Amino acid sequence: MEVIRGIENYRVKARPVCLALGNFDGVHKGHQILIKTAVEKASAKGGESVAFIFDPHPIQVLAPEKAPLLLISPQRKAELLDNLGLDTLIYAPFTREIAGWSPLDFVQKILIAELHVGNVCVGFNYTFGHRGSGTPETLQQYGKQLGFEVDIIPPVVFSGEPISSSLIRKALAEGDIQTAYHMLGYHPLVEGIVIEGERRGSTIGFPTANIGVEAGYHIPGKGVYAALAEVDAMFFQAVVNIGHKPTFHPEYPLAVEAHIVNFSGDLYGKTMRLQLLAKIRDEQRFASVDELVAQIARDRDRSLAISQPFIKDQERPTGDL
Numbered sequence: 001m002e003v004i005r006g007i008e009n010y011r012v013k014a015r016p017v018c019l020a021l022g023n024f025d026g027v028h029k030g031h032q033i034l035i036k037t038a039v040e041k042a043s044a045k046g047g048e049s050v051a052f053i054f055d056p057h058p059i060q061v062l063a064p065e066k067a068p069l070l071l072i073s074p075q076r077k078a079e080l081l082d083n084l085g086l087d088t089l090i091y092a093p094f095t096r097e098i099a100g101w102s103p104l105d106f107v108q109k110i111l112i113a114e115l116h117v118g119n120v121c122v123g124f125n126y127t128f129g130h131r132g133s134g135t136p137e138t139l140q141q142y143g144k145q146l147g148f149e150v151d152i153i154p155p156v157v158f159s160g161e162p163i164s165s166s167l168i169r170k171a172l173a174e175g176d177i178q179t180a181y182h183m184l185g186y187h188p189l190v191e192g193i194v195i196e197g198e199r200r201g202s203t204i205g206f207p208t209a210n211i212g213v214e215a216g217y218h219i220p221g222k223g224v225y226a227a228l229a230e231v232d233a234m235f236f237q238a239v240v241n242i243g244h245k246p247t248f249h250p251e252y253p254l255a256v257e258a259h260i261v262n263f264s265g266d267l268y269g270k271t272m273r274l275q276l277l278a279k280i281r282d283e284q285r286f287a288s289v290d291e292l293v294a295q296i297a298r299d300r301d302r303s304l305a306i307s308q309p310f311i312k313d314q315e316r317p318t319g320d321l
Contacts, residue, residue, distance in 0.1 A: 001082040007052075007092045007114050016047035016118030019111065020086075022126060023057050025165045026071035027080040029185045030123060030156040037151055038121045039085040047118060049087045052110065053077075054094040061094050069218035071165060071172075072189065080186075103134030107142045119149045124162075158183050175221040175279040187228075190219060190240075190256055191273040197257065206296050208241070208257040209267045211274065219256065220276060222283040226303035228310055229260050230273040237261045237311050239296070239303040240274055243283035261300060278306050 004010050020038040024031045035051065042049035055074055060067040072080070074091060081089055092110075101109065106129050111117045120139060128134040136152040143150040155162030163183045171179040172188055180188045190213060197210035209229075213219055222243040229238040239259050244252045258274055260267075280299050286292040 001078070001086050002088045003078050004088065004090045007090060007110065010088075010090055010114060012114075012116050013048055016042075016045050017115050018042035018045065018047050018049050018119040018121070019115060019117045020049070020051040020121045021128070022051075022123055023053055024051065024077060024081070025057070025068075026168055026184055027077060027084075028156075028163050028165065028168060028183050029158075030153070030163045032084060032185060033156060034121050034123055034153045035081060035084045035086055037153060038119070039087075041119050041121070041151070042087065045118065049085070050090060050115065051081055051086055051088070052090045052092065052115070054098075055091040056094060058094045058099065061096065062099055067216075068166065068169065070216055071168060071218055073191065073214075073217070076189065076191070100130055103129030103138050104142065105129065106134065107139070107146065111148070112146060117148045119151065121151045121153060123153050124155055169218050172218060172220040175223045175225075175282075177220075177225070177276050177278050187275040187277055188220065189273055189275055190242075191271065192256070194267040194270050194272050196268065197255075206259045206293070206300070208259050209272060211256040211258060211272055213256055219254065222254075224280045224283065224299050225274075226277045226280055226306035227258065228275045228277065228307055229258055230275070231267060231270055235311060236263050237304055237307040238274065239280070239299050240276065241283070259296070259300065261304060275310075277310065280306075 018038045018041040020035050022031065022034065024035070027035075038051070039049040041047070057067065078089055111120065120143065122136050122139060124136060126136050126139075128139070136150070140150040140152070157163070159179075161167060168180050168183050171183065177188060190211065192211040192213040194209045195212040197208065220242060225240040225242070227238045227240045229236045238261060241257045242254070244254060256274070258272065280302050286295065
């Protein structure tokens with residue numbers, strides 16, 4: 001898959017463009033069907049499947065205080081879209097000038113002038129143009145006038161509700177990894193650079209890697225999780241704690257710590273991805289360090305049992321993708 005930064009860097013090819021529109025935060029199961037539809041349309045027409053994404057998200061430019069925390073990074077999003085067979089991903093910066101465009105402006109300036117679309121796929125709740133005044137039905141009307149087809153993808157429902165990035169954030173905030181997994185189609189991810197911590201874990205026999213999660217990204221609810229840790233394309237079983245270290249501190253900033261089982265080496269400065277497989281328990285305060293150590297040992301053993309099927313041959317758990 002080709003990743004292009006800036007619509008001006010896209011070069012029109014001598015084949016029809018089947019375009020997927022949206023932000024695709026999380027690339028959940030609804031997004032996956034939309035992307036697969038664009039890919040299948042392109043394949044049937046001998047065309048090119050393209051996704052066009054504003055980055056940053058428009059709300060981060062227009063009302064940053066209301067912007068939701070992101071589920072995945074642009075790099076992770078690109079990987080997931082690539083796995084779905086997409087040919088080209090275009091990231092385009094969103095500006096206040098673009099925010100003033102009418103829906104027809106967006107169609108004419110992007111879809112027609114830059115991409116020469118033959119087919120467009122959007123979700124049932126997609127909006128575009130000034131103040132989100134354009135709807136999928138609006139897009140269909142423009143398609144009839146300007147010569148491109150529009151496919152509106154209906155919602156994918158889980159437990160009676162349309163799957164959405166906001167519902168996934170809610171599940172993760174509650175530590176409900178299984179519900180998030182069923183909506184995403186893969187295990188949720190926390191990633192960041194390994195940073196300096198208190199080094200207390202080494203003194204009690206359970207050294208931990210402290211993950212510096214970049215601001216603006218969603219962190220699941222407090223608790224202890226079974227996980228796989230990915231470092232330098234290698235996978236390791238891990239137990240992850242997300243919380244405020246109440247045994248040692250009355251107050252402490254939210255921290256993400258991973259104890260990598262049977263690992264030795266220097267991780268500082270490396271990027272680590274944690275695939276959360278299941279929540280083991282809530283965060284709690286222990287009366288003594290000995291009680292904490294005993295519980296961590298039980299958490300480790302339970303995490304090993306949960307993660308064992310996924311670590312075999314160090315294969316990434318891909319879920320429904």
